[in-house]
Amino acid sequence: MGKQTNKSGSHFGGEWTIQKLHIIEEYLKAYATVLKNQKIKKIYVDGFAGSGTTELKHDNRKNRDNNTYIQQSMLDESNNSTSSKTVQGSALLSLKYDFDEYYFVELDQNRISDLKNAIKLQFPQKYSKVHFIAGDSNVKILEIVSKITVYDRCLMFLDPYALELNWKTLEAISKCCVVDLWYLFPLSLIRLIEKQRKISESNKHIVSSILGTEEWLDELFVKSEQINIFDEDNDDIYGRIDYESILDYIKSRFATIFPYVSPETKILRNEEKNSPMFMLCFMMTNTSQRAQQLASTLVKSIIKSTEKV
Ligand SMILES: C[S@@+](CC[C@H](N)C(=O)[O-])C[C@H]1O[C@@H](n2cnc3c(N)ncnc32)[C@H](O)[C@@H]1O
Known part of the structure; x- marks a missing residue:
């Protein structure tokens, strides 16, 4: 959805990437401090x-006084109207904060090698605390959470490009009672849910694997008021509910397995088209009211702080 790729095949980020990384870093900082x-x-x-x-494409014509985070993060300058800049991604940012163990899962071998090299160079003292895990998160995360005990605390970030994270993985995470999770939910999913309920079987299957149910077909559509009895079985008579209600439904799905889901989320938009790309969601498995209250206040204030980013 509006993402471009650079020469190495990676995706370019934009201002939304800066907002995403800002939220993750602020939470990392607060979590490690507490x-x-x-x-x-x-x-x-x-x-x-x-x-x-992460490589960012930046429109140099924009008023940069409003964007202090970008000014600090950019590693080079250019007089062109757009330039590409490189910033630290979530894995490197996490190493700035004090954790006993870091698990970095990545499907692409070349990216794992680049990550190893960057850590050797920038965080050599942390290298022995990092587990580099090559493979599919939907498999590897199950193995990681099976090792986490009630005596540990785990902060997790899931940042897929698109529809890579299966519901079954979320379910496994939700059973581990010490996890705080940030999930960058891909709103490209909503494009598969067409406005009339004529959805291909393959798209139905994808949506169900991301939302963990087939009930969305009933929940996300309403019958048109002007129907006659002979139309009852026709998908044309069902219209999709509004966008905000779909976002609420997605959060309500998380709430079926996580004891706490933040009502506050950050919608990350493609800045050229202003179209929503991702919904950054916070949830936790801790059942303590006090822990949930603390996290809720923190998440709210961090999300609010992105207005200045
Ligand atoms: C949006 S990027 C992550 C960016 C990173 N969080 C950062 O801030 O720099 C998504 C990454 O997930 C990897 N990936 C895609 N599918 C995957 C899967 N099933 N399991 C693990 N990694 C996957 C891609 O190779 C890509 O490097």
């Missing part, structure tokens, strides 16, 4: 770790 003196194992899991860096 747990600083507690005698528990602190674990960070990055399920779609990338290469360590």
Whole structure:
């Protein structure tokens, strides 16, 4: 959805990437600070770790006074109307904060190698704490969560490009009672849910594997008021509910398996078209009311702070 690729085949990011990384870094910082003196194992899991860096395309004509984070993050300058810049991605950002173990899962071998090299160079003292895991997150995360105990605390970030994360993986995470999770939910899913209920079987299958149910076909469509009895079985008479209600439905799906799902989310938009690309969602498996209250206040204030980013 509006993403371009650079010469190496990676996707270019934009201002939405800066907002995403800002939220993750602020939460990493707060999480590590709160747990600083507690005698528990602190674990960070990055399920779609990338290469360590992200290339951004930036419109130099925009008023940069409003964008201090970009100004600080950019590694080079250009007089052209657009330029590409490189910033640290989520895996490298996490190494700035104190965790006992880091798990970086990545499907692409070249990106894992780049990530290893970047860590050797920038965080050599942390290298021995990192588990580099090559493979599909939908398999590898199941193995990681099976090792996490109630005496640990785990912060996890799932940042797929698109529709790569299966519901079954979320289910496995939700059963591990010490996880705080940020999930960058791909709103490209909504394009598969056409406005009239004429959806191909393959698209139905994809949507169900992401939402973990087939009930969405009933929940996301309403019958037109002007129908006659002979039309009852015709998909044409069903119209899709409005966009906001679909977003609420997605959050309500998470709430079927996570004890806490933040009502506050950050919608990340393609800045050229202003179209929604992702919904950055927070959820946690901790059932303590106090922990949920603390996280809720923090998440709200971090999301609000992206207005200045
Ligand atoms: C959006 S990028 C991650 C960016 C990274 N979080 C950052 O901030 O730099 C998504 C990454 O997921 C990887 N990927 C795609 N499908 C995957 C899968 N099934 N399991 C693990 N990694 C996958 C891609 O190779 C890509 O590097």
